[in-house]
Amino acid sequence: MIDKSLVKKRFKKSLKSYDENATIQKETAKKLISLLQNNEYNSIFEIGCATGILTKEIQKSLNFKCFDANDLVKEAKQYIDEIIPYNDFLSGDIEEIFLNKKYDLIISNACLQWCNDIERTTEKLVNSLTDNGIIAMTIFGDKNLEEITKEFGLENKNYSITKFKEFIRKYNILHYEEEIITQEFNSPFEILKHLKLTGVNAVKEMKLTKSKIESFEENYRKLHTKKDKVILTYNPVYIILSPNK
Ligand SMILES: C[S@@+](CC[C@H](N)C(=O)[O-])C[C@H]1O[C@@H](n2cnc3c(N)ncnc32)[C@H](O)[C@@H]1O
Numbered sequence: 001m002i003d004k005s006l007v008k009k010r011f012k013k014s015l016k017s018y019d020e021n022a023t024i025q026k027e028t029a030k031k032l033i034s035l036l037q038n039n040e041y042n043s044i045f046e047i048g049c050a051t052g053i054l055t056k057e058i059q060k061s062l063n064f065k066c067f068d069a070n071d072l073v074k075e076a077k078q079y080i081d082e083i084i085p086y087n088d089f090l091s092g093d094i095e096e097i098f099l100n101k102k103y104d105l106i107i108s109n110a111c112l113q114w115c116n117d118i119e120r121t122t123e124k125l126v127n128s129l130t131d132n133g134i135i136a137m138t139i140f141g142d143k144n145l146e147e148i149t150k151e152f153g154l155e156n157k158n159y160s161i162t163k164f165k166e167f168i169r170k171y172n173i174l175h176y177e178e179e180i181i182t183q184e185f186n187s188p189f190e191i192l193k194h195l196k197l198t199g200v201n202a203v204k205e206m207k208l209t210k211s212k213i214e215s216f217e218e219n220y221r222k223l224h225t226k227k228d229k230v231i232l233t234y235n236p237v238y239i240i241l242s243p244n245k
Contacts, residue, residue, distance in 0.1 A: 002116050002156055004072065004093050011050065012073045014199035019051050021197040024181055028138040028236045029054040029109045033061050035175050035238055036136060041104040042066065045128070047094050048111025051079040058107070059083050068101065070094055095121050099128040106135045110236075113139040116158045119167045126171065126243045134174065134242045139164070141178050141235035145200070147224050148191070148232070151216065154200075161237055168241055175240040184229040188220035189213065191232050 011018075032054070043066040049055050050071060058067070067087045069080045074091035081087065090097055095115055106125050115121045118139075125135055141161045149155045165176070185191050192208070194200075224230050 001158065002114055007114055008072045011071075011199040012075060014197055015051055015073065015075060015079070017197040018199065019053065021194055022053060024183060024234045024236070025110045025198070026053055027181065028238070029057050031236075032107070032109055032136055032138050032238055033057040035177075035240060036062070036105075037174070039063060043101065043103045043130070044068070044105045044107065045099075045101075045103040046070065047106065047108035047125075048072070048114075049080055050076050052076075052083045054107065054109040055080055055083045062105075064105075068103070070097070099124065102128055102130045102133065104130050104133050106133070108137045110138055110140070112137055113144075113156060113159055116156075118159055118164055122164075122168070129243060132242070134240060136240045137238075139237050139239065141237045143180060143233050143235035145195075146233050146235075147220065148195070151219075168239065171241040171243055173239070173241050175238060177238045179236050179238070181234040181236065182226075182231045183234065184226070184231055186229065188217045188224075188230055191220070191230065192216075194232070 039062050041062060041064045044058060044062065044064045045068045046055060046058065047070050049069040050073070055069065058064075067084050068090060069076075069084075069087050070090045070092070071077075072091070072093055077089040077091065080089060090099075094112070095117065106129065112118055112121065122135070129135065139161070145154065185194065192213070220230055224232075
């Protein structure tokens with residue numbers, strides 16, 4: 001099970017450094033918005049908003065009357081207030097909180113893969129859509145951070161993109177796309193720092209002794225060097241769906 005209090009602690013700590021380091025999340029947020037066929041919505045609900053990388057794209061590209069945002073970390077509200085001041089902020093775990101409104105667009109970038117039960121959560125979100133409502137999300141596939149997930153046990157064992165892909169077949173899938181993006185770093189140590197600064201190490205306490213770091217550096221360079229850089233793989237998956245077939 002994902003330890004939500006650890007996820008909360010890690011993301012709360014990384015809020016200040018997140019924007020500067022979340023290069024991939026910025027790319028996926030932009031792309032998710034570009035995949036929407038419509039730019040007019042009455043009501044929008046964003047899940048796992050953090051510092052508002054996706055919120056800024058929403059504000060720039062979509063017309064809407066009502067905007068609600070959510071994050072596990074309540075301190076995220078202050079960032080969202082700067083972007084869309086008239087928001088309603090629902091703090092808490094999206095798997096647990098009660099949703100009492102219906103939305104035309106429920107949207108999320110790089111968050112829902114942390115769910116312990118993404119299928120049940122998606123069902124709950126589908127029940128919070130208006131008649132013509134849609135859900136748009138970026139989550140991650142099996143190859144995401146593949147260079148480090150096994151090494152540090154960072155995978156969410158309750159989540160599998162294969163299982164989720166099968167699950168959403170009951171809905172109307174308007175878009176499904178997997179992407180591979182490789183990011184280059186000067187050293188394996190820089191990768192560890194990057195993971196910390198973006199909170200992506202959030203699922204597990206990583207106990208890093210000096211000797212663990214040294215052997216990690218050596219193995220990483222051996223296995224994942226490209227020219228004079230080391231690489232890290234991201235595997236975003238873009239999904240847009242509406243409830244009815
Ligand atoms: C990688 S950040 C992505 C932030 C933002 N969506 C973006 O586009 O940059 C993930 C965010 O999701 C939040 N989060 C993780 N699990 C959550 C959950 N179960 N319910 C609500 N928020 C969650 C974290 O607190 C964090 O702020």
